[in-house]
Amino acid sequence: MPEHRIITRRLRDVPQSWTLDAALSDGAYQAARKALAMEPSAVQEEVKTAGLRGRGGAGFPTGVKWGFLPEGSFPRYLVVNCDEGEPCTFKDRELTAQDPHQLIEGIIIASWALGVHKAFVYLRGEFAEPFDRLFDAVQDCKARGILGDRVLDTDFSLDIVCHRGAGAYICGEETALIESLEGERGMPRIKPPFPAIAGLYAKPTVVNNVETLSTVPHIVSRGGEWYSGLGYERSTGTRVVSLAGHVNRPGNYEIEFGCTFRDIIEEYGGGVRDGRAIKFVIPGGASSQWLVDADLDAIYDFEVAAGLGVMLGSGSFMVFDETTDPVQMAWRLAKFFSHESCGKCTPCREGTGWINKILYRILNGYGRPNDWDLLLQVGGQISPGVTKAPFAGTTICPLGPSCVAPVASLLKYFEDDVTSRLRDSSVGDLIPVVNADATVHDADAEVESHV
Amino acid sequence: MSVFTPRNVERAQALIAQYPEPKSALLPLFHLIQDQDGWVSDESIAEIAALVGCTAAEAQGTMSFYTMYKRQPVGRFLVSVCTCPVSMVHGAYEILHGLEARYAEDPDVTVEEVECNAACDKVPNMQVNYEYHENLTLASAIQIVEEYKSGARVARGISGGRAESGASNA
Missing domain, CATH: 1.10.10.1590 (NADH-quinone oxidoreductase subunit E)
Structure with missing residues (x-):
């Protein structure tokens, strides 16, 4: 099964793909010229026809999102989400660092279609190298008349600001990202109003993911019809899957929607290392529920995934073999969400911390007899019913419910791993809660010091 | 001033x-x-x-909302070891604890545990002043840190700014 080469073609095939000269000789900015000769509404229509869905996680149709901007309200902004923090997602890093001109071209086209004259790219703070590559690319474009007062010799003007965050997963949520870009703590806003109505500086704002915008030039140059002919039903086109874990060939693979989950592991990833059996797969980043081997012949498609109770999210794809301890994995995911909770909503701020602590003591043999019930109770306060996590929640954003997803997955597939540990637990029910920020290896000393 | x-x-x-x-x-x-x-x-x-x-x-x-900002001086080299799920099952905690032990008394080096570094296909990995180093063993991680200390590698700023300017974003 071949890899597709649409948005990954230049960065795979062209040496020094991040430089302006290499990109130009490869045809960069031809699609932008074509778009600038079209009516903005016609560009929007092509993207709608393509059926392109946001690649940041939610999978919302991009053309529809663009259509939400109110007419006649200016200024308006385009914000590019490169705050790639979902565990096991590393595609936007590669797309930005290796092919920044594809992204800039997508930004030009989207800005033209939307009537935007100032765009912001928000990169996670740790992306020092992608930031430098993009920053330099923007400077080169300004010097060559590709950005600035007269974009590609037209009357259209566009400025792009590159902005680094400073270490906060929650800023990948679009309203938290806007707060952060305004110089605030990155806490999600209550919607409505949606960013399309009142986003950055309370102005109409579109927030799009890096991969989404990197796809747009190809839709303009080859047509929305062509793009919608790729993929599977309502999941059109290709996407970059960040495949990692216990596979022989981890990496970013551009796949066409419509293959199976197993194809991704076997055909692209080269199968599981040492021919071992698969224990579970986390198909959409830390926020998704898990799949087991029996599920893997399902089609890789947004709707099929939702039917399985999982999500495709940002394209993350983690494969874990039979040597993996599901309780340890659930704890590590909960630790992530506990660390990254912004603290705005009580169920998440308190609940993610407790899920982390309870899983930690179960994992290390100090669980209390009622800990499994307690875990489900705390989880249920964030994501009612638990099993619907991360799709049901009592919080403003999905971070809290995402922390319940690993608990729901334990409940569905690995309850025995939890209950057997509780049966073997070495303590009664009066043990103090230990410091869950400590790591596994500190556990015994930590607990003994409390006893 | x-x-x-x-x-x-x-x-x-x-x-x-x-x-x-x-x-x-x-x-x-x-x-x-x-x-x-x-x-x-x-x-x-x-x-x-x-x-x-x-x-x-x-x-x-x-x-104070953002983890990258340091309110006390740290070492000249900030070593950020990713221990997220894929790294964890590939021995990231052994590397984190090995580096912590090795540099506990070294004023030039600060070792920290971080969440996903977005380099999960090349695990275990770490950043030194936000420069990526991937597919590590404890020995190779120590060697890389030592190369920074000796000047064989040029480091970015503590916030990841370019080495030549000592500052990012401008």
Whole structure:
């Protein structure tokens, strides 16, 4: 099964793909010229026809999102989400660092279609190298008349600001990202109003993911019809899957929607290392529920995934073999969400911390007899019913419910791993809660010091 | 006297000018001062707040939300070891604990555990002043840190700014 080469073609095939000269000789900015000769509404229509869905996680149709901007309200902004923090997602890093001109071209086209004259790219703070590559690319474009007062010799003007965050997963949520870009703590806003109505500086704002915008030039140059002919039903086109874990060939693979989950592991990833059996797969980043081997012949498609109770999210794809301890994995995911909770909503701020602590003591043999019930109770306060996590929640954003997803997955597939540990637990029910920020290896000393 | 060097005063002004509202420059300004000084002091917070037109409390309120900013001096080299799921099952905790033990008494090196570094196909991995180092063993991780210490590798600023300028974003 071949890899597709649409948005990954230049960065795979062209040496020094991040430089302006290499990109130009490869045809960069031809699609932008074509778009600038079209009516903005016609560009929007092509993207709608393509059926392109946001690649940041939610999978919302991009053309529809663009259509939400109110007419006649200016200024308006385009914000590019490169705050790639979902565990096991590393595609936007590669797309930005290796092919920044594809992204800039997508930004030009989207800005033209939307009537935007100032765009912001928000990169996670740790992306020092992608930031430098993009920053330099923007400077080169300004010097060559590709950005600035007269974009590609037209009357259209566009400025792009590159902005680094400073270490906060929650800023990948679009309203938290806007707060952060305004110089605030990155806490999600209550919607409505949606960013399309009142986003950055309370102005109409579109927030799009890096991969989404990197796809747009190809839709303009080859047509929305062509793009919608790729993929599977309502999941059109290709996407970059960040495949990692216990596979022989981890990496970013551009796949066409419509293959199976197993194809991704076997055909692209080269199968599981040492021919071992698969224990579970986390198909959409830390926020998704898990799949087991029996599920893997399902089609890789947004709707099929939702039917399985999982999500495709940002394209993350983690494969874990039979040597993996599901309780340890659930704890590590909960630790992530506990660390990254912004603290705005009580169920998440308190609940993610407790899920982390309870899983930690179960994992290390100090669980209390009622800990499994307690875990489900705390989880249920964030994501009612638990099993619907991360799709049901009592919080403003999905971070809290995402922390319940690993608990729901334990409940569905690995309850025995939890209950057997509780049966073997070495303590009664009066043990103090230990410091869950400590790591596994500190556990015994930590607990003994409390006893 | 500004907390910024004369060159960085210019950079700071350029950063603020990028945004319709000056407060948007808070995060880049904190990166700038951290690359310059290695950490963020009370004096820096007060001056940055004045530059963007908010109170020191507001500026600190924003800054304290984000894990990359250091409120105490750290070593010249900040080693950030990813222990997220894929790294964890490939021995990241052994590397984290090995580095912590090796550099516990070394004032030049600060080792920290971080969440996903977005390099899960090349695990275990770490960043040194936000430069990636991937597919590590404990021995290769120590060797890389030693190369920074000896000057064989040139480090970025503590906030990830370019090595040659000592400051990012400008």
